[in-house]
Amino acid sequence: MRNLCLSRENCLPRRVGLTLGVSSRPGLQWSVANCLLCTMLLCMTLLCTMTGCGQSRLPAPTPDSEAAIALRASLASDSAGGAGGSEVVSTGTGWGTLTGRFVFVGSPPAAKQLIVDKDTAVCTAEGRKLFDQSLQVDEATGGLANVVVFARKVSRVKEREMPEEPLVFDQKVCEFLTPVFAARVGQPIDVRNSDPIGHNTNVSGTSFNQLIPAGEGTLFTPARETGMPTMVTCNIHPWMKAYAVFREDGYVAVTAADGSFTIPDLPAGEEVELQVWHERSTGPNGALAADMPELDWSSKGRFTVTLEADGTTDIGEVQIPASAVGS
Amino acid sequence: MTHFLPFLVTAMNRHSTFMCRNRFSLSPVALVLTVCGSLLFVSGCGKTPAASFRPNMVEAAKQRLKPEQEEQVATILEAMFGTPDNPIAMPETGLDIGKLRLAAGPVHSDIVGRKNGLFREHCSHCHGVTGDGMGPTAAFLNPYPRDYRPGWFKFKSTERADKPTHGDLVTILNNGIYGTSMPSFELLGEAKVDALVEYVKYLSMRGEAELNMMRYFFELDDEDEGKLPETRDFLVEEILLPVAERWQEAEDAVIEVPEMPEVDLAESIAMGKELFYGNKANCVKCHGVTALGDGQANDYDDWNKVVKQWSDEVQSSHEVSTKEMSREEKAEHREYLARADKALAGDALEPRTIQPRNLRQAIYRGGRRPIDFYYRIHAGINGAPMPAAAGTLTPDEIWHVVNYIRSLPYEFDGELGADRSMVARDRL
Numbered sequence: 001m002r003n004l005c006l007s008r009e010n011c012l013p014r015r016v017g018l019t020l021g022v023s024s025r026p027g028l029q030w031s032v033a034n035c036l037l038c039t040m041l042l043c044m045t046l047l048c049t050m051t052g053c054g055q056s057r058l059p060a061p062t063p064d065s066e067a068a069i070a071l072r073a074s075l076a077s078d079s080a081g082g083a084g085g086s087e088v089v090s091t092g093t094g095w096g097t098l099t100g101r102f103v104f105v106g107s108p109p110a111a112k113q114l115i116v117d118k119d120t121a122v123c124t125a126e127g128r129k130l131f132d133q134s135l136q137v138d139e140a141t142g143g144l145a146n147v148v149v150f151a152r153k154v155s156r157v158k159e160r161e162m163p164e165e166p167l168v169f170d171q172k173v174c175e176f177l178t179p180v181f182a183a184r185v186g187q188p189i190d191v192r193n194s195d196p197i198g199h200n201t202n203v204s205g206t207s208f209n210q211l212i213p214a215g216e217g218t219l220f221t222p223a224r225e226t227g228m229p230t231m232v233t234c235n236i237h238p239w240m241k242a243y244a245v246f247r248e249d250g251y252v253a254v255t256a257a258d259g260s261f262t263i264p265d266l267p268a269g270e271e272v273e274l275q276v277w278h279e280r281s282t283g284p285n286g287a288l289a290a291d292m293p294e295l296d297w298s299s300k301g302r303f304t305v306t307l308e309a310d311g312t313t314d315i316g317e318v319q320i321p322a323s324a325v326g327s
Numbered sequence: 328m329t330h331f332l333p334f335l336v337t338a339m340n341r342h343s344t345f346m347c348r349n350r351f352s353l354s355p356v357a358l359v360l361t362v363c364g365s366l367l368f369v370s371g372c373g374k375t376p377a378a379s380f381r382p383n384m385v386e387a388a389k390q391r392l393k394p395e396q397e398e399q400v401a402t403i404l405e406a407m408f409g410t411p412d413n414p415i416a417m418p419e420t421g422l423d424i425g426k427l428r429l430a431a432g433p434v435h436s437d438i439v440g441r442k443n444g445l446f447r448e449h450c451s452h453c454h455g456v457t458g459d460g461m462g463p464t465a466a467f468l469n470p471y472p473r474d475y476r477p478g479w480f481k482f483k484s485t486e487r488a489d490k491p492t493h494g495d496l497v498t499i500l501n502n503g504i505y506g507t508s509m510p511s512f513e514l515l516g517e518a519k520v521d522a523l524v525e526y527v528k529y530l531s532m533r534g535e536a537e538l539n540m541m542r543y544f545f546e547l548d549d550e551d552e553g554k555l556p557e558t559r560d561f562l563v564e565e566i567l568l569p570v571a572e573r574w575q576e577a578e579d580a581v582i583e584v585p586e587m588p589e590v591d592l593a594e595s596i597a598m599g600k601e602l603f604y605g606n607k608a609n610c611v612k613c614h615g616v617t618a619l620g621d622g623q624a625n626d627y628d629d630w631n632k633v634v635k636q637w638s639d640e641v642q643s644s645h646e647v648s649t650k651e652m653s654r655e656e657k658a659e660h661r662e663y664l665a666r667a668d669k670a671l672a673g674d675a676l677e678p679r680t681i682q683p684r685n686l687r688q689a690i691y692r693g694g695r696r697p698i699d700f701y702y703r704i705h706a707g708i709n710g711a712p713m714p715a716a717a718g719t720l721t722p723d724e725i726w727h728v729v730n731y732i733r734s735l736p737y738e739f740d741g742e743l744g745a746d747r748s749m750v751a752r753d754r755l
Contacts, residue, residue: 056673070406071403071406118623282644
């Protein structure tokens with residue numbers, strides 16, 4: 001090392017160092033460390049040029065080009081082919097009612113306080129605080145509210161009349177009064193605003209993003225069913241959040257404060273698959289999984305049950321552990 | 328190698344003023360430099376690989392897709408839409424393959440006077456080869472370039488949830504978007520602009536089809552073994568047609584704009600001002616009592632909101648305790664989180680809040696004709712928090728608000744119901 005240009009004024013590492021500003025005066029005696037540093041800098045620059053400083057991105061899958069060409073040919077020809085097992089064959093008769101109760105195991109984490117920075121004269125009047133309502137557990141019964149249960153695909157739908165009165169979805173003191181609500185496709189919903197200030201209700205996934213003046217309401221009729229529940233927000237007051245689910249067949253329920261739900265008029269005598277959802281669930285797309293193998297409860301939050309005709313089938317208490325629900 | 332080294336050493340020792348003269352016969356620095364230099368030639372400068380579409384990795388990670396599922400989606404997309412160099416237009420899409428070929432591919436020319444590869448040349452550096460709004464320059468732009476994949480477009484003449492018409496997109500290309508980095512491409516000429524608009528629609532349909540397919544994995548029954556059915560019934564009828572039909576319906580979904588009411592302009596402006604500050608339209612809640620767009624700064628547009636909400640979910644999933652999970656579940660959980668973090672880091676732009684428009688600058692992104700204002704207020708802005716006033720304000724009232732807004736940059740009195748006076752620099 002000592003022999004590395006300690007006295008040489010024009011040596012390459014020193015010239016690099018001067019360019020990089022490592023050493024200022026050419027006349028200065030160079031230390032070994034300086035020389036090493038310049039050498040290393042030079043090497044690293046070259047190495048970086050070669051390898052590049054790429055962040056590791058997720059590896060993208062390569063499409064199978066030959067299979068793509070074959071598929072293209074088969075799609076172009078008019079060969080039918082089924083839609084892949086989406087038809088459900090009816091094997092039973094009659095209609096039954098499904099009930100159950102969701103229970104939260106343990107004590108829920110404290111609800112976070114929402115940041116309210118608009119219209120504080122109305123929203124936080126008299127020191128009122130607004131809290132996140134995504135996890136509502138009943139103190140007395142341990143029931144988990146606002147769990148959505150709906151039938152995925154049914155073979156037959158009982159003819160029921162659409163309710164005459166529109167479903168009321170209201171907002172007051174800068175909060176949606178119903179954190180999760182369900183409706184049938186085609187059922188009119190009266191979106192109301194009981195505040196002295198204006199709100200706009202934005203139902204994502206639909207065309208509804210409407211200004212609602214103070215004290216008034218607007219009718220909204222969902223035209224399509226949502227898959228899993230969709231978010232409802234207010235753009236003027238961004239902390240406001242609710243969820244809505246619309247189903248064609250109307251076989252949907254939201255658990256009450258004590259965690260219980262009822263879905264009447266489901267097809268009886270055959271297997272019916274139901275999907276379960278909760279806003280805070282850590283499962284895919286909010287699916288809520290429970291440990292109930294007797295109901296074939298899958299990790300996608302689905303369970304299967306066969307109902308008895310003209311009776312009530314109770315799936316009992318479904319225990320939801322704290323780990324299934326995010327913080 | 329052994330014959331080479333002495334030669335090298337002698338050669339280097341000859342240049343004694345350049346290299347260090349030292350007792351060792353070979354300078355370590357010189358050796359390292361030579362090795363590095365030769366490696367450079369060996370490794371780096373090969374042929375440019377063909378461009379390829381980047382899958383929607385954020386959605387794939389969100390839906391917890393396995394690699395074979397991602398590959399299936401990529402293969403189906405290649406079958407239905409082709410590659411960036413060779414696009415395919417299925418008849419159901421209603422796209423013109425001639426225009427697509429003009430816009431697609433690398434910049435090249437087969438016929439004298441005609442240049443292909445328009446999208447690659449003019450658009451992909453911001454919008455990305457996939458139209459995902461994540462081209463090389465995207466991270467440096469504010470606002471971010473449009474991501475076509477969800478199929479939402481802001482500035483159009485149709486109702487909120489509808490697609491833009493062909494004319495709407497041509498207008499955007501011809502005028503650019505004033506106040507953003509989107510320039511005007513009018514000088515390209517009508518034929519090329521048409522071709523680019525067609526290619527944008529193609530990328531948007533492809534992106535939406537990809538999203539629908541990725542989300543459909545969740546809807547599969549267990550018997551399907553995690554594979555999408557590759558049948559015409561499913562791919563065309565369920566995945567492609569719903570998207571293509573919305574585009575075709577756009578031409579008929581243009582908002583009908585009634586005549587401006589026959590009112591004295593000053594009166595109309597006064598009525599518009601009342602509505603602007605009133606409780607029906609609530610404009611000041613976001614645009615601010617000074618109309619400077621300072622009413623609110625904590626909401627996101629839909630493209631950023633998707634990333635932000637999922638990022639928050641992933642964050643809270645990180646904090647979930649894994650004590651009660653089985654070993655399998657724990658491994659799955661960790662893998663999901665690792666993929667999610669990588670997707671958010673490498674395949675998504677940093678979420679940015681959206682600023683309501685400063686109405687005193689006379690910079691209107693969607694166009695500044697009176698009818699453009701009418702469209703924005705009537706239907707709101709799709710993808711942005713701007714709501715529709717259609718059911719709340721009558722058409723006449725909308726026109727009064729339009730007139731007021733058009734007068735805002737020229738309002739000098741400073742007494743606007745504002746709690747502070749208007750200073751010139753506040754306008755910016």
